[in-house]
Amino acid sequence: MLFIFLIARIRKFLLKMKKDRKLRDIMTVYYMEAKTAPVSRRKVAWITSGGPVEPLIAMDVIPVYPENHGAMIGASKMGGDLCEKAEAMGYSSDLCSYARSDISCSTVNGGPIGGLPRPDMLICCNNICGTVLKWYEVQARYYRVPLFILDTPFCHTAYTEEAARYVRDQFDEYIQFLETACGKKFDYDRLKEVGRLSVQGQRLWQSVLDTAMSKPSPISAFDAFYHLALIVTLRGTPEVIEYYSALLDKMRKRIEQGIGAVPNEKYRLLWDNIPIWYRVRWLSRKFASHDACLVADTYTSAWCGSMKYIDENRFLDSMAEAYTRIYLNIGVDEMARTVLQMVDKYEVDGIVMHSNRSCKPYSLGQYDIQKIVEKERGIPCLVIEADMVDDRSFSESQISTRIDAFMEMVKERK
């Protein structure tokens, strides 16, 4: 009975997503499996979005992402309500809205899919921010489950030898933690296989994003925000390969037929920061009304951005580096270089930066990056202030005016 109820609830949420049955089906099965894990005697681990998931897959543990759940809460416009609940519990309104909505959701089993499945363990990697440490500690106390913290030092300018050793050693501890939590030996051969699939998935995802180099672009960042779900949640599984292979074919066909994500694409823009989940459609229409396509973004490419550090044959050793040198764990100069590369690669006419009240590590260097890009490439950058999940931080008329004024600049300069 519960099973049917859960399927109905998850499907109901996913049905609201775009009419892409395949992704919807994969995500339904994924959340179903996670929700019914105790029945199938599998373990569930909650893990941060930038955390190394491959060892979990290798141990047949189901990874669940509170941040992906946060995005779903935001997209269902339930963020404001859940954030208010967290504030009533005593959490500050300055705390990240993913953290706030996840923490309050746990206590009420609310949100679009009736809460996440209960975790058996928590895996927290601080390569994305420092907030996750306290957030996961809170959840470890709430659920009374073991917590593993993977500490990745910030790479201000370089990845030092000391950092490399420090992180690599923690991967051994991570594996020991999993052996204890799962009560079985770690299968290193299985990890190699998962690693191979993970890298293959990331390559395919990058190829999908690369199709945006075409003019017009067959895919927009808003589409990528949606298709991203799999590389985040199921990285290291064959489903990802199958799904992105099909998506890549679809995008290549669109290129052949000259079909753009935005009809009459005249202006190409780059998006920076986490999407404003409850306004994705509004923003997409707003920019399309100006014949502008947000062709690429720094966010979705973060799940394949550090692929260059991975060596499939030395997966365990190289993943330590790859997971440490992700976009949010590097200095502003390197971030700016990455942005400049994307500006050139996708030939964009401007940048739209979401100064995200929730995500300080992502938003901190934006004004510097804006200055660097304007100086180096002479294209305009727009900063809009909002929040990824908490819709109380979004002011439509102000943002609308800023976008219109920004597009006037882009049009005049082109």
Add this chain to the structure above:
Amino acid sequence: MITAGIDIGSITAKAAVMQDGKILGTRVIFTGYNAEAAGRKVFDEILEELAIVPDSIKRIISTGYGRNSIKFADKSITEIMCHAAGAFYLNPRIRSIIDIGGQDSKAISMDENGKVKHFAMNDKCAAGTGRFLEVMARALEVNLDEFGTMSLKADRPSKISSLCTVFAESEVISLISKGESRENIIAGIHDSIASRISAMAIRTGLTAPAMLTGGVAKNIGVVKALEKKMGFGFEVSPYAQVNGAIGAAWLAASGRV
């Protein structure tokens, strides 16, 4: 060619009518509840005043927060571009604008052709805007028009540290109860506005020659406080409040948009 610009702001609706690069007339009314009706009214009134028939207006551009509700306009353009155009029309040497309106303030830098290079707007907060001054005038029981001259008589401006209009109001009330003079409190209010706006203006890279536009430019106290913070003077045109509408009317004739 006769053109018109209509600027629907949060507090006032402005209209300007131009012919062959000359301003024929301008008008300001309160926006009130219905932006569309206010746009219609200010337009009708200025035509009546100038004794012009609507058909002789070749092109109308609307701007401001209510720009999209003016259905009879030929085009709507943001106030950022219109303020830049208005300032460029009034004085082509101007490279920077600070516009302080009813519910927002903007810093705009422009190139030698009057095109916008950068802009920044205040964020989701009324502190540092005309509305902030209105709230303070009510708390102090002073007519807003006297704010500017009164603040110049301050001997020791108060310190208003709150970043929020509502909290700043309670700060002002506590200063009143301590017996602080109105002049000093008002000067403190102007300093606090100038601090907020100058931070945004410096970030946007504003340089002289600069112009101050929007209704708040009529307040000499704010002008002086901003000049002190920025370290250079601001040109304040008699058309400061209708600068956006003038820019819209000028752009309507320019063929640029």
